[in-house]
Amino acid sequence: MLSRVTTLKGTLVTWGAPMAVAIIPSAIYSYQAITSPFSDLDALQITRVIGVIVISAIALILGMRAGNLGAAASGTIGLTLAAVPNLWFRFDGVAAGQTNVELRALLVGGFVFLILAVSKQFKLTAGNSVVYVGIPTMIALAPAVLNTLDALSHPTFQAIDWWRFGIVLSVSLTLLVVGSLRELGGMFYPGFAGVLVSALPYGFKQINGAAWLLWIILLLVAATLIWLATRIEKMRKLGRTPAMWLKELK
Structure with missing residues (x-):
């Protein structure tokens, strides 16, 4: 049991840190146009957002399947930093008023479920x-x-x-x-x-x-x-x- 915990923590350094360094700057850089509609973004901006989301999702899936906490954690962080803010602000162009709030609640609920699922998979919470x-x-x-x-x-x-x-x-x-x-x-x-x-x-x-x-x-x-x-x-x-x-x- 102690060996498994040590291995999980070790993946945070060997896998999590390098992947976070690669993902997080691009996710944060996308905030420059976070309130702009997708139709107003240039090819580079769209590629950056989609690339971060896809890479983060792959890291999360592979990390969950392989029991790699570092990869799963970096994937979760990347999705949270890239997908949540970009979808949150662009819901304004999809719906208004109460419907907008409901869409954002679905988004938050989905990512809370994702975070809790990762925590359960690696027995971080009970x-x-x-x-x-x-x-x-x-x-x-x-x-x-x-x-x-x-x-x-x-x-x-x-x-x-x-x-x-x-x-x-x-x-x-x-x-x-x-x-x-x-x-x-x-x-x-x-x-x-x-x-x-x-x-x-x-x-x-x-x-x-x-x-x-x-x-x-x-x-x-x-x-x-x-x-x-x-x-x-x-x-x-x-x-x-x-x-x-x-x-x-x-």
Whole structure:
């Protein structure tokens, strides 16, 4: 065990440091045009950004597969420095307002998941799926869930409100079902919270011209919750109480 830890730390010097020296300056240099649209960048600037991202991704993948902490760490740092800022500022040209915030939350959640995945692979942190999956998922979903609730205060629903509600509910139901079947707390808890917070308030909302669609959606949610209750009841008959089942989620 001590030998493995020493080897992992050694790769930070033999692999991580040289790769970081090669990647980081180019990533930082790309910040000179970080707020400019991609269409305004010249060939060299585009090549620099794409090159750093591709090289970092390759280093990350190879490092994860080979157990090379130095390569994985330098790849993660390169992606974080190059991809996150460049995508963050250029989302302004793709969407505006609440949608912009939601896209940025997805970006942050994705990179938090990436960092935690690397940490788990090399046993740098401890925890179950609530840490490695639950935290990134909650970061990614939080703005969309809050905006879904905020839409209830609007006198009329826009198309984007329906799209957001449908996406949030679909993702939450998927997380809830998969988390229940696989017994993964990192998927079950965000999914359950997303379903309750996004779906239940809409049951008390009077929406003209779309009540039938809303009721169909709510019936689907109710059916899913009944399925979940039935599954938990079967486990109770096998000697596992709901509290035990929740505690045993991986």
